[in-house]
Amino acid sequence: MEYRQLGQTGLRVSAVSLGGIPLQRIPAGEAEELVRTAIRHGINFIDTARAYTDSESKIGAGLQGLTELPIIASKSMARTKEAMAADVAKSLAAMGLSRIDLYQLHNVKDLETLERTLAPDGAYAALLEAREKGQINHIGISSHVVSVLLAAVETGKFATVMVPYNAIENQAAQELVPRAAAMGLGVIAMKPLAGGALQYAGPALKYILGNPHVSTALVGMDRLSQVASNIQGAEGCLQSDERNQLEELVSKWAGRFCRRCEYCQPCPQGIDIPMIFILDGYHTRYGLQEWARNRYQVIPVKIGECVECGQCEERCPYGLPIREMLQECRARLE
Ligand code: SF4
Ligand code: SF4
Structure with a gap:
């Protein structure tokens, strides 16, 4: 070592x-x-x-x-x-x-x-x-x-x-x-x-x-x-x-991986976008499904409040399809 x-x-x-x-x-x-x-x-x-x-x-x-x-x-x-x-x-x-x-x-x-x-x-x-x-x-x-x-x-x-x-x-x-x-x-x-x-x-x-x-x-x-x-x-x-x-792995993930830089914030609806992606990461990659769902439950503004304004995607420096990704998270976390 x-x-x-x-x-x-x-x-x-x-x-x-x-x-x-x-x-x-x-x-x-x-x-x-x-x-x-x-x-x-x-x-x-x-x-x-x-x-x-x-x-x-x-x-x-x-x-x-x-x-x-x-x-x-x-x-x-x-x-x-x-x-x-x-x-x-x-x-x-x-x-x-x-x-x-x-x-x-x-x-x-x-x-x-x-x-x-x-x-x-x-x-x-x-x-x-x-x-x-x-x-x-x-x-x-x-x-x-x-x-x-x-x-x-x-x-x-x-x-x-x-x-x-x-x-x-x-x-x-x-x-x-x-x-x-x-x-x-x-x-x-x-x-x-x-x-x-x-x-x-x-x-x-x-x-x-x-x-x-x-x-x-x-x-x-x-x-x-x-x-x-x-x-x-x-x-x-x-x-x-x-x-x-x-x-190879980097190119597979790069377009759909949130770096938690927070540039997409604030969402006019108050959705904490990076936090939702963090919880989804715990759900999909860390095997903490129940923990992630419980944490999501106490988030004050849920994904359903998204009005698809697209402002977050304009600000994301990595060009992530945030709206689409949020809906995928919703299916797992709600
Ligand atoms: S701007 Fe993009 S990469 Fe940064 S936190 Fe928001 S969604 Fe994640
Ligand atoms: S598209 Fe949805 S999540 Fe993104 S800024 Fe607009 S309301 Fe917020």
Whole structure:
């Protein structure tokens, strides 16, 4: 296993790391075994989130009895100081830890939210206090929106950025990843397999890790066999036949894959288009059908409110047939 610096945190993380989303859909015993197997194979960075239901507690159970702990990261979508302080305490309790190595602002969608979290009564203030108290070591941020992360990097307040980065969604590679690395931040590439759209894991991981600015590729796994195959697949450089395989998949998905850039927003009807595509991705590629349908139920404006005005399609830089895609999502999620 290759290990890389996580920015200026002083931590060295495995190039392939374990993401906590899929742990939600497997039984507790299997999740614990998966965590231990990953650690045995040299994975030393595990990331989860408050939002991933029982993922934190399953990871905590997998860490029980270990003499040497891996580097643990979690995150919260709390935006106020009070709510973030409560979530840090919940994460610590769920994982049975006295300290979490990296705690992140989760899924900061726009500049307004970034500003709100950085206000004196915002979530960031709680993370500073948690760091002073020794509950966490480093503060990071995750987002699907490159411009938000670019602004976050420039604040100098974060040790890491987490961003979707894969052969389909590679917009972060142009400006964000080199800038974050130049500013000394660790770069955590999430969704390196494009949420399951890239079936050839080895080439997809080599593609990401071929970028020397990436600290680690965070891979969601739900089967023990994936641990060794992902680690082995990620070794070495991308060969020309692997590049061809990847390019085939990229061209298959490119015209129908939402990159969650938010440019299509706002919809005049109030439909949260990127959120619906995220939920549909969980439904179709992550195997979380019930979870995705339940989340869709609480979305305030449903797909049926679409009046087919087409404004979203005019703004989408990837030319996605959003109206048609939304109707397909509707059939799955409603
Ligand atoms: S539908 Fe298009 S504009 Fe909207 S978030 Fe997805 S990729 Fe971006
Ligand atoms: S086409 Fe539908 S989803 Fe798109 S902006 Fe118009 S109302 Fe909203």
